[in-house]
Amino acid sequence: MKSPLLTTLAFGTIVTINAFSPPIHQSIIAPLSHISAPFAHPLSITHQQHAVGKDNYPYSRSRNRNSDALFLSSSSSDDESTIATTIPKIDQILSKLTSLFPLFVLGSAILGSYAPKTLNWVNNGNWISLMLAGVMLGTGMTLERTDFTNILTSSQQRTSIPIGVLCQFLLMPLSASIIGRTFLLPYIDPITKAHAGKHLFLGLVLVGCSPGGTASNLVSLIAGADVALSVLLTACSTVLASVVTPLLTKFIVGSAVPVSGMALCAACAKVVLAPVAGGVMLNEYLPRLCKWVSRWTPFASVVLVSLICGGVVANNASMWMGNPVVPGVLSLPALILLTVIVTHSLGFAAGYLVPKHVFKFPERTARTISIETGMQNSALAVVLAKSIGADPISYLPGALSATAHSCLGSGLAAFWRVLDSRKEKDVDGGSSSAE
Numbered sequence: 001m002k003s004p005l006l007t008t009l010a011f012g013t014i015v016t017i018n019a020f021s022p023p024i025h026q027s028i029i030a031p032l033s034h035i036s037a038p039f040a041h042p043l044s045i046t047h048q049q050h051a052v053g054k055d056n057y058p059y060s061r062s063r064n065r066n067s068d069a070l071f072l073s074s075s076s077s078d079d080e081s082t083i084a085t086t087i088p089k090i091d092q093i094l095s096k097l098t099s100l101f102p103l104f105v106l107g108s109a110i111l112g113s114y115a116p117k118t119l120n121w122v123n124n125g126n127w128i129s130l131m132l133a134g135v136m137l138g139t140g141m142t143l144e145r146t147d148f149t150n151i152l153t154s155s156q157q158r159t160s161i162p163i164g165v166l167c168q169f170l171l172m173p174l175s176a177s178i179i180g181r182t183f184l185l186p187y188i189d190p191i192t193k194a195h196a197g198k199h200l201f202l203g204l205v206l207v208g209c210s211p212g213g214t215a216s217n218l219v220s221l222i223a224g225a226d227v228a229l230s231v232l233l234t235a236c237s238t239v240l241a242s243v244v245t246p247l248l249t250k251f252i253v254g255s256a257v258p259v260s261g262m263a264l265c266a267a268c269a270k271v272v273l274a275p276v277a278g279g280v281m282l283n284e285y286l287p288r289l290c291k292w293v294s295r296w297t298p299f300a301s302v303v304l305v306s307l308i309c310g311g312v313v314a315n316n317a318s319m320w321m322g323n324p325v326v327p328g329v330l331s332l333p334a335l336i337l338l339t340v341i342v343t344h345s346l347g348f349a350a351g352y353l354v355p356k357h358v359f360k361f362p363e364r365t366a367r368t369i370s371i372e373t374g375m376q377n378s379a380l381a382v383v384l385a386k387s388i389g390a391d392p393i394s395y396l397p398g399a400l401s402a403t404a405h406s407c408l409g410s411g412l413a414a415f416w417r418v419l420d421s422r423k424e425k426d427v428d429g430g431s432s433s434a435e
Contacts, residue, residue: 091295098298101215101305102406108310109403113317122311131304132383133275136238138297140279141290143235163359164233164369167351168212169244171373175346176208177252183339187332196393202253203390203397204339206381208347209248210398211237211272213375215406223413224420225367233372241380242273249384260388267387272380305402308379312399315392337400344405348374348412367416375409378402 112119122128180201187197212234220230246264283290351373356366381398 094296094299098302101302102403102410104302104306105309105403105406108306109313109399112310112312112314116314116317119307119310119314122307123315128308128311128386129271129383131308132379133271135301135304135379136272136275137279138294138301139235139238140276140281141283141297142294143276143280144283145280159359160229160355160361160365160369161232161236163355163361164229164372165236165240167354167369167373168233168237169209169240169248171350171354172208172343172347172376173205173248173252174208175343175350176204179339179343179346180204180208183335187335196391199391199394200336200397202249203381203385203394204343205249205252206245206384206394207340207376207378207397207401208343209245209252210376210378210380210384211241211245212372213377213402213405216371216375216409219371219375219406219409219413220368222410223367223371223416224364225371225416226364227368229365229368230372233368237372238272238276238377241377242268245380245384263388264384267384268380271383271387305379308382309399309402312382312392312395316396333396333400336396337404340397340401340404341408344374344376344401344408347376348408371409371413374412375405376401378405 108119122131184200184204185197187200188194189196216234217227217230220227243265245268249264279290348370352366352370355361355369356363361369378398378401381401382395385394385398
Protein backbone atom coordinates (compact mmCIF):
# COMPACT_ATOMS: atom_id res chain seq x y z
CA MET A 1 0.00 0.00 0.00
CA LYS A 2 1.23 3.48 -0.69
CA SER A 3 2.87 4.85 2.46
CA PRO A 4 1.06 8.25 2.37
CA LEU A 5 -2.29 6.43 2.57
CA LEU A 6 -1.20 4.49 5.64
CA THR A 7 0.34 7.59 7.18
CA THR A 8 -2.92 9.50 6.83
CA LEU A 9 -4.92 6.67 8.38
CA ALA A 10 -2.43 6.26 11.22
CA PHE A 11 -2.37 9.97 12.01
CA GLY A 12 -6.16 10.22 12.10
CA THR A 13 -6.46 7.11 14.27
CA ILE A 14 -3.87 8.19 16.84
CA VAL A 15 -5.17 11.77 17.11
CA THR A 16 -8.79 10.73 17.64
CA ILE A 17 -7.98 8.04 20.20
CA ASN A 18 -5.39 9.93 22.24
CA ALA A 19 -7.23 13.25 22.22
CA PHE A 20 -10.73 12.08 22.94
CA SER A 21 -10.60 8.70 24.70
CA PRO A 22 -12.55 9.11 27.97
CA PRO A 23 -10.52 9.15 31.18
CA ILE A 24 -10.48 5.94 33.15
CA HIS A 25 -11.87 7.61 36.26
CA GLN A 26 -15.08 8.53 34.43
CA SER A 27 -15.89 4.97 33.45
CA ILE A 28 -17.11 1.72 34.83
CA ILE A 29 -14.03 -0.42 34.81
CA ALA A 30 -15.74 -3.53 36.14
CA PRO A 31 -16.89 -6.24 33.71
CA LEU A 32 -20.04 -5.34 31.79
CA SER A 33 -21.90 -8.61 32.17
CA HIS A 34 -25.46 -9.01 30.89
CA ILE A 35 -25.78 -5.87 28.78
CA SER A 36 -22.50 -5.27 27.00
CA ALA A 37 -21.27 -6.31 23.61
CA PRO A 38 -17.66 -7.54 23.23
CA PHE A 39 -16.26 -4.11 22.35
CA ALA A 40 -18.48 -2.29 24.84
CA HIS A 41 -16.27 0.16 26.68
CA PRO A 42 -16.78 0.73 30.39
CA LEU A 43 -19.86 2.92 30.46
CA SER A 44 -20.11 6.27 32.21
CA ILE A 45 -23.82 6.98 32.58
CA THR A 46 -24.00 9.28 35.58
CA HIS A 47 -24.87 12.29 33.41
CA GLN A 48 -27.46 10.24 31.54
CA GLN A 49 -29.18 9.21 34.78
CA HIS A 50 -29.41 12.84 35.84
CA ALA A 51 -30.96 13.73 32.48
CA VAL A 52 -33.85 11.26 32.58
CA GLY A 53 -34.05 10.29 36.23
CA LYS A 54 -32.24 7.40 37.88
CA ASP A 55 -35.30 5.18 38.20
CA ASN A 56 -36.41 5.79 34.62
CA TYR A 57 -33.04 5.36 32.96
CA PRO A 58 -33.22 2.56 30.38
CA TYR A 59 -31.95 -0.73 31.75
CA SER A 60 -31.04 0.64 35.16
CA ARG A 61 -32.55 -2.57 36.50
CA SER A 62 -30.21 -4.67 34.36
CA ARG A 63 -27.23 -2.63 35.47
CA ASN A 64 -28.13 -2.92 39.14
CA ARG A 65 -28.10 -6.71 39.00
CA ASN A 66 -24.41 -6.57 38.16
CA SER A 67 -23.07 -6.20 41.67
CA ASP A 68 -19.57 -5.52 40.41
CA ALA A 69 -20.59 -2.51 38.34
CA LEU A 70 -18.97 0.65 39.63
CA PHE A 71 -20.79 3.86 38.72
CA LEU A 72 -18.46 6.79 39.14
CA SER A 73 -19.09 10.51 39.04
CA SER A 74 -16.39 12.73 37.64
CA SER A 75 -17.65 15.58 39.80
CA SER A 76 -16.60 14.00 43.09
CA SER A 77 -12.95 14.28 44.06
CA ASP A 78 -13.50 11.83 46.93
CA ASP A 79 -14.69 9.18 44.47
CA GLU A 80 -11.68 9.77 42.25
CA SER A 81 -9.29 9.38 45.17
CA THR A 82 -10.68 5.94 46.04
CA ILE A 83 -10.76 4.54 42.50
CA ALA A 84 -7.11 3.54 42.41
CA THR A 85 -7.68 1.18 45.33
CA THR A 86 -11.14 0.02 44.17
CA ILE A 87 -10.53 -0.89 40.54
CA PRO A 88 -8.16 -3.77 39.79
CA LYS A 89 -5.15 -2.70 37.76
CA ILE A 90 -5.81 -5.39 35.16
CA ASP A 91 -9.26 -3.93 34.44
CA GLN A 92 -7.76 -0.48 33.90
CA ILE A 93 -5.21 -1.92 31.47
CA LEU A 94 -7.84 -3.93 29.57
CA SER A 95 -10.07 -0.86 29.34
CA LYS A 96 -7.30 1.26 27.85
CA LEU A 97 -6.26 -1.46 25.40
CA THR A 98 -9.86 -1.95 24.25
CA SER A 99 -10.22 1.77 23.55
CA LEU A 100 -7.30 1.49 21.11
CA PHE A 101 -9.35 -0.73 18.78
CA PRO A 102 -8.81 1.38 15.60
CA LEU A 103 -5.06 1.47 16.25
CA PHE A 104 -4.90 -2.32 16.59
CA VAL A 105 -6.79 -2.78 13.30
CA LEU A 106 -4.58 -0.25 11.51
CA GLY A 107 -1.40 -1.85 12.87
CA SER A 108 -2.57 -5.27 11.73
CA ALA A 109 -3.35 -3.91 8.26
CA ILE A 110 0.12 -2.33 8.00
CA LEU A 111 1.74 -5.59 9.13
CA GLY A 112 -0.28 -7.58 6.61
CA SER A 113 0.64 -5.16 3.84
CA TYR A 114 4.40 -5.01 4.40
CA ALA A 115 5.00 -8.46 5.95
CA PRO A 116 2.17 -10.64 4.60
CA LYS A 117 3.82 -13.91 5.64
CA THR A 118 3.25 -13.03 9.30
CA LEU A 119 -0.55 -13.04 8.90
CA ASN A 120 -1.20 -15.29 5.91
CA TRP A 121 -1.96 -18.16 8.30
CA VAL A 122 -5.25 -16.41 9.18
CA ASN A 123 -6.55 -17.26 5.70
CA ASN A 124 -5.87 -20.98 6.09
CA GLY A 125 -8.79 -23.30 6.75
CA ASN A 126 -11.67 -21.85 8.77
CA TRP A 127 -9.66 -19.55 11.02
CA ILE A 128 -11.49 -16.38 9.96
CA SER A 129 -14.93 -17.93 10.50
CA LEU A 130 -13.89 -19.36 13.86
CA MET A 131 -12.51 -16.00 15.01
CA LEU A 132 -15.71 -14.17 14.17
CA ALA A 133 -17.79 -16.92 15.74
CA GLY A 134 -15.76 -16.39 18.90
CA VAL A 135 -16.60 -12.67 18.85
CA MET A 136 -20.30 -13.47 18.39
CA LEU A 137 -20.18 -16.04 21.19
CA GLY A 138 -18.79 -13.33 23.45
CA THR A 139 -21.72 -11.13 22.45
CA GLY A 140 -24.21 -13.80 23.44
CA MET A 141 -22.51 -14.43 26.77
CA THR A 142 -23.12 -10.83 27.79
CA LEU A 143 -26.85 -10.91 26.97
CA GLU A 144 -29.94 -12.22 28.74
CA ARG A 145 -33.45 -12.87 27.52
CA THR A 146 -34.69 -9.95 29.63
CA ASP A 147 -32.50 -7.59 27.61
CA PHE A 148 -34.77 -8.29 24.64
CA THR A 149 -38.08 -8.39 26.51
CA ASN A 150 -37.33 -4.88 27.82
CA ILE A 151 -37.78 -3.66 24.26
CA LEU A 152 -41.47 -4.60 24.46
CA THR A 153 -42.07 -3.19 27.94
CA SER A 154 -40.48 0.24 27.45
CA SER A 155 -42.56 2.68 25.41
CA GLN A 156 -39.42 4.64 24.49
CA GLN A 157 -37.60 1.54 23.24
CA ARG A 158 -40.64 0.31 21.30
CA THR A 159 -40.16 3.34 19.07
CA SER A 160 -36.40 3.92 19.00
CA ILE A 161 -35.34 0.28 18.52
CA PRO A 162 -37.40 -0.38 15.34
CA ILE A 163 -36.43 2.97 13.81
CA GLY A 164 -32.78 2.37 14.64
CA VAL A 165 -32.82 -1.10 13.10
CA LEU A 166 -34.61 0.21 9.99
CA CYS A 167 -31.97 2.92 9.57
CA GLN A 168 -29.30 0.27 9.94
CA PHE A 169 -30.71 -2.02 7.27
CA LEU A 170 -32.07 0.61 4.87
CA LEU A 171 -29.76 3.63 4.89
CA MET A 172 -26.40 1.83 4.88
CA PRO A 173 -27.34 -0.72 2.16
CA LEU A 174 -28.69 2.14 0.05
CA SER A 175 -25.49 4.12 0.55
CA ALA A 176 -23.32 1.10 -0.32
CA SER A 177 -25.40 0.39 -3.42
CA ILE A 178 -25.17 3.93 -4.78
CA ILE A 179 -21.45 4.39 -4.08
CA GLY A 180 -20.55 0.88 -5.22
CA ARG A 181 -22.41 1.12 -8.53
CA THR A 182 -20.90 4.53 -9.21
CA PHE A 183 -17.24 3.93 -8.37
CA LEU A 184 -16.50 0.21 -8.00
CA LEU A 185 -18.73 -1.77 -10.35
CA PRO A 186 -17.27 -0.25 -13.55
CA TYR A 187 -13.67 -1.03 -12.52
CA ILE A 188 -11.66 -3.33 -14.82
CA ASP A 189 -8.19 -4.57 -13.88
CA PRO A 190 -5.75 -2.75 -16.21
CA ILE A 191 -3.39 -5.75 -16.36
CA THR A 192 -5.65 -8.81 -16.56
CA LYS A 193 -8.60 -6.94 -18.08
CA ALA A 194 -10.81 -8.88 -15.66
CA HIS A 195 -13.98 -7.26 -14.35
CA ALA A 196 -12.73 -6.97 -10.75
CA GLY A 197 -15.22 -4.21 -10.01
CA LYS A 198 -18.10 -6.62 -9.50
CA HIS A 199 -16.21 -8.39 -6.71
CA LEU A 200 -15.38 -5.10 -5.01
CA PHE A 201 -19.03 -4.07 -5.38
CA LEU A 202 -20.12 -7.28 -3.64
CA GLY A 203 -17.66 -6.60 -0.80
CA LEU A 204 -18.95 -3.07 -0.26
CA VAL A 205 -22.59 -4.21 -0.35
CA LEU A 206 -21.82 -6.87 2.26
CA VAL A 207 -20.35 -4.12 4.47
CA GLY A 208 -23.47 -2.00 4.01
CA CYS A 209 -25.83 -4.89 4.74
CA SER A 210 -23.96 -6.10 7.84
CA PRO A 211 -25.33 -5.46 11.34
CA GLY A 212 -24.05 -2.78 13.68
CA GLY A 213 -20.45 -2.96 14.79
CA THR A 214 -19.86 -3.57 18.47
CA ALA A 215 -17.22 -0.81 18.58
CA SER A 216 -20.18 1.56 18.33
CA ASN A 217 -20.77 1.11 22.07
CA LEU A 218 -17.44 2.78 22.84
CA VAL A 219 -18.10 5.57 20.34
CA SER A 220 -21.57 6.15 21.85
CA LEU A 221 -19.93 6.63 25.22
CA ILE A 222 -17.51 9.24 23.88
CA ALA A 223 -20.32 11.01 21.97
CA GLY A 224 -22.55 11.37 25.02
CA ALA A 225 -25.19 9.20 23.33
CA ASP A 226 -27.51 6.58 24.84
CA VAL A 227 -25.15 3.68 25.49
CA ALA A 228 -27.87 1.29 26.66
CA LEU A 229 -29.79 1.91 23.43
CA SER A 230 -26.57 1.40 21.46
CA VAL A 231 -25.98 -2.00 23.06
CA LEU A 232 -29.52 -3.16 22.30
CA LEU A 233 -29.46 -1.88 18.72
CA THR A 234 -26.22 -3.79 18.14
CA ALA A 235 -27.71 -6.95 19.65
CA CYS A 236 -30.97 -6.71 17.69
CA SER A 237 -29.33 -6.02 14.34
CA THR A 238 -26.88 -8.87 14.95
CA VAL A 239 -29.68 -11.37 15.56
CA LEU A 240 -31.71 -10.12 12.58
CA ALA A 241 -28.65 -10.24 10.32
CA SER A 242 -29.03 -14.00 9.92
CA VAL A 243 -32.00 -13.35 7.63
CA VAL A 244 -31.85 -9.69 6.65
CA THR A 245 -28.21 -9.51 5.48
CA PRO A 246 -28.45 -12.32 2.90
CA LEU A 247 -31.79 -11.08 1.55
CA LEU A 248 -30.60 -7.48 1.21
CA THR A 249 -27.32 -8.51 -0.39
CA LYS A 250 -29.03 -10.74 -2.94
CA PHE A 251 -31.56 -8.00 -3.73
CA ILE A 252 -28.95 -5.27 -4.22
CA VAL A 253 -26.32 -7.13 -6.22
CA GLY A 254 -29.00 -8.83 -8.34
CA SER A 255 -27.55 -10.25 -11.53
CA ALA A 256 -24.42 -8.08 -11.32
CA VAL A 257 -22.71 -10.67 -9.13
CA PRO A 258 -23.77 -14.34 -8.90
CA VAL A 259 -24.55 -14.86 -5.20
CA SER A 260 -26.39 -17.72 -3.54
CA GLY A 261 -28.93 -16.41 -1.03
CA MET A 262 -29.09 -19.80 0.68
CA ALA A 263 -25.31 -19.90 1.05
CA LEU A 264 -25.36 -16.46 2.66
CA CYS A 265 -28.15 -17.52 5.05
CA ALA A 266 -26.23 -20.64 6.02
CA ALA A 267 -23.05 -18.65 6.60
CA CYS A 268 -24.91 -16.11 8.76
CA ALA A 269 -26.50 -18.87 10.80
CA LYS A 270 -23.11 -20.47 11.44
CA VAL A 271 -21.11 -17.38 12.39
CA VAL A 272 -23.83 -15.15 13.89
CA LEU A 273 -27.06 -16.82 14.99
CA ALA A 274 -25.66 -20.05 16.42
CA PRO A 275 -22.81 -18.45 18.44
CA VAL A 276 -25.03 -15.65 19.82
CA ALA A 277 -27.78 -18.10 20.78
CA GLY A 278 -25.20 -20.40 22.34
CA GLY A 279 -23.77 -17.51 24.35
CA VAL A 280 -27.22 -16.52 25.64
CA MET A 281 -27.86 -20.12 26.73
CA LEU A 282 -24.50 -20.28 28.49
CA ASN A 283 -25.29 -17.07 30.31
CA GLU A 284 -28.66 -18.52 31.30
CA TYR A 285 -27.22 -21.67 32.89
CA LEU A 286 -23.65 -20.66 33.75
CA PRO A 287 -23.91 -16.96 34.66
CA ARG A 288 -20.87 -16.87 36.95
CA LEU A 289 -18.62 -18.35 34.28
CA CYS A 290 -19.94 -15.92 31.64
CA LYS A 291 -19.48 -13.01 34.02
CA TRP A 292 -15.83 -13.93 34.51
CA VAL A 293 -15.24 -14.47 30.78
CA SER A 294 -16.91 -11.13 29.97
CA ARG A 295 -14.05 -9.42 31.75
CA TRP A 296 -11.72 -10.49 28.96
CA THR A 297 -13.97 -10.58 25.87
CA PRO A 298 -13.69 -6.86 24.93
CA PHE A 299 -9.96 -6.95 24.36
CA ALA A 300 -10.06 -10.50 22.98
CA SER A 301 -12.58 -9.31 20.38
CA VAL A 302 -10.30 -6.41 19.45
CA VAL A 303 -7.45 -8.85 18.84
CA LEU A 304 -9.58 -11.29 16.82
CA VAL A 305 -11.07 -8.63 14.54
CA SER A 306 -7.63 -7.08 14.04
CA LEU A 307 -6.25 -10.48 12.99
CA ILE A 308 -9.12 -10.97 10.53
CA CYS A 309 -8.53 -7.59 8.89
CA GLY A 310 -4.77 -8.05 8.82
CA GLY A 311 -5.12 -11.49 7.29
CA VAL A 312 -7.34 -10.16 4.50
CA VAL A 313 -4.84 -7.41 3.70
CA ALA A 314 -1.98 -9.93 3.74
CA ASN A 315 -3.86 -12.20 1.33
CA ASN A 316 -4.14 -9.29 -1.14
CA ALA A 317 -0.78 -7.66 -0.42
CA SER A 318 0.44 -8.12 -4.01
CA MET A 319 -2.28 -5.83 -5.39
CA TRP A 320 -1.49 -2.85 -3.15
CA MET A 321 1.32 -1.73 -5.44
CA GLY A 322 -0.72 -2.24 -8.59
CA ASN A 323 -1.27 0.27 -11.37
CA PRO A 324 -3.34 3.32 -10.51
CA VAL A 325 -6.99 3.43 -11.53
CA VAL A 326 -6.47 6.99 -12.74
CA PRO A 327 -2.82 7.18 -13.94
CA GLY A 328 -0.77 9.26 -11.55
CA VAL A 329 -3.81 10.12 -9.44
CA LEU A 330 -5.67 7.28 -7.74
CA SER A 331 -4.50 3.75 -6.88
CA LEU A 332 -6.92 0.87 -6.38
CA PRO A 333 -6.40 0.79 -2.59
CA ALA A 334 -7.13 4.52 -2.47
CA LEU A 335 -10.26 4.01 -4.56
CA ILE A 336 -11.53 1.26 -2.25
CA LEU A 337 -10.74 3.32 0.84
CA LEU A 338 -12.45 6.37 -0.64
CA THR A 339 -15.65 4.45 -1.41
CA VAL A 340 -15.64 2.91 2.07
CA ILE A 341 -15.20 6.32 3.73
CA VAL A 342 -17.95 7.92 1.64
CA THR A 343 -20.33 5.01 2.32
CA HIS A 344 -19.85 5.22 6.07
CA SER A 345 -20.02 9.03 6.04
CA LEU A 346 -23.40 8.91 4.31
CA GLY A 347 -24.55 6.36 6.88
CA PHE A 348 -23.52 8.58 9.79
CA ALA A 349 -25.18 11.64 8.25
CA ALA A 350 -28.46 9.99 7.23
CA GLY A 351 -28.56 8.01 10.48
CA TYR A 352 -28.60 11.31 12.38
CA LEU A 353 -30.81 13.42 10.15
CA VAL A 354 -33.64 10.92 9.68
CA PRO A 355 -34.30 10.22 13.41
CA LYS A 356 -33.68 13.85 14.37
CA HIS A 357 -35.74 15.68 11.76
CA VAL A 358 -38.16 13.07 10.42
CA PHE A 359 -39.09 11.24 13.62
CA LYS A 360 -38.27 14.13 16.00
CA PHE A 361 -36.17 11.98 18.33
CA PRO A 362 -34.13 13.72 21.05
CA GLU A 363 -30.50 14.58 20.41
CA ARG A 364 -29.01 11.65 22.35
CA THR A 365 -31.21 9.12 20.55
CA ALA A 366 -30.38 10.62 17.14
CA ARG A 367 -26.67 10.44 17.91
CA THR A 368 -26.98 6.82 18.98
CA ILE A 369 -28.81 5.77 15.81
CA SER A 370 -26.30 7.70 13.70
CA ILE A 371 -23.40 5.82 15.26
CA GLU A 372 -25.15 2.47 14.95
CA THR A 373 -26.00 3.16 11.31
CA GLY A 374 -22.52 4.30 10.30
CA MET A 375 -20.51 1.61 12.11
CA GLN A 376 -20.80 -1.91 10.70
CA ASN A 377 -19.64 -5.38 11.69
CA SER A 378 -17.01 -5.32 8.95
CA ALA A 379 -15.51 -8.64 9.99
CA LEU A 380 -18.83 -10.32 9.19
CA ALA A 381 -18.67 -8.90 5.65
CA VAL A 382 -15.25 -10.50 5.23
CA VAL A 383 -16.41 -13.86 6.58
CA LEU A 384 -19.54 -13.94 4.42
CA ALA A 385 -17.56 -13.13 1.28
CA LYS A 386 -15.15 -15.92 2.12
CA SER A 387 -17.92 -18.37 3.02
CA ILE A 388 -19.68 -18.08 -0.33
CA GLY A 389 -16.45 -18.55 -2.28
CA ALA A 390 -16.21 -14.99 -3.57
CA ASP A 391 -13.00 -13.66 -5.10
CA PRO A 392 -10.47 -12.69 -2.37
CA ILE A 393 -10.48 -9.10 -3.63
CA SER A 394 -14.08 -8.82 -2.36
CA TYR A 395 -12.76 -9.12 1.21
CA LEU A 396 -10.92 -5.79 0.95
CA PRO A 397 -13.82 -3.35 1.50
CA GLY A 398 -14.61 -5.14 4.78
CA ALA A 399 -10.98 -5.11 5.91
CA LEU A 400 -10.54 -1.39 5.22
CA SER A 401 -13.97 -0.61 6.64
CA ALA A 402 -12.96 -1.70 10.15
CA THR A 403 -10.37 1.06 10.47
CA ALA A 404 -12.30 3.62 8.44
CA HIS A 405 -15.57 3.53 10.38
CA SER A 406 -13.73 3.45 13.71
CA CYS A 407 -11.80 6.62 12.82
CA LEU A 408 -14.89 8.34 11.39
CA GLY A 409 -17.01 7.38 14.40
CA SER A 410 -14.35 8.51 16.86
CA GLY A 411 -13.99 11.81 15.02
CA LEU A 412 -17.74 12.38 15.01
CA ALA A 413 -17.96 11.52 18.69
CA ALA A 414 -15.12 13.94 19.40
CA PHE A 415 -16.97 16.69 17.53
CA TRP A 416 -20.13 16.10 19.57
CA ARG A 417 -18.12 15.98 22.76
CA VAL A 418 -16.50 19.36 22.03
CA LEU A 419 -19.90 20.76 21.05
CA ASP A 420 -21.41 19.64 24.37
CA SER A 421 -18.53 21.12 26.35
CA ARG A 422 -19.00 24.48 24.62
CA LYS A 423 -22.73 24.41 25.37
CA GLU A 424 -21.99 23.65 29.01
CA LYS A 425 -19.56 26.58 29.17
CA ASP A 426 -22.18 28.87 27.63
CA VAL A 427 -24.76 27.71 30.19
CA ASP A 428 -22.32 28.13 33.08
CA GLY A 429 -21.32 31.55 31.79
CA GLY A 430 -24.97 32.61 31.55
CA SER A 431 -25.67 31.39 35.09
CA SER A 432 -22.66 33.25 36.47
CA SER A 433 -23.65 36.51 34.82
CA ALA A 434 -27.22 36.17 36.08
CA GLU A 435 -25.95 35.79 39.63
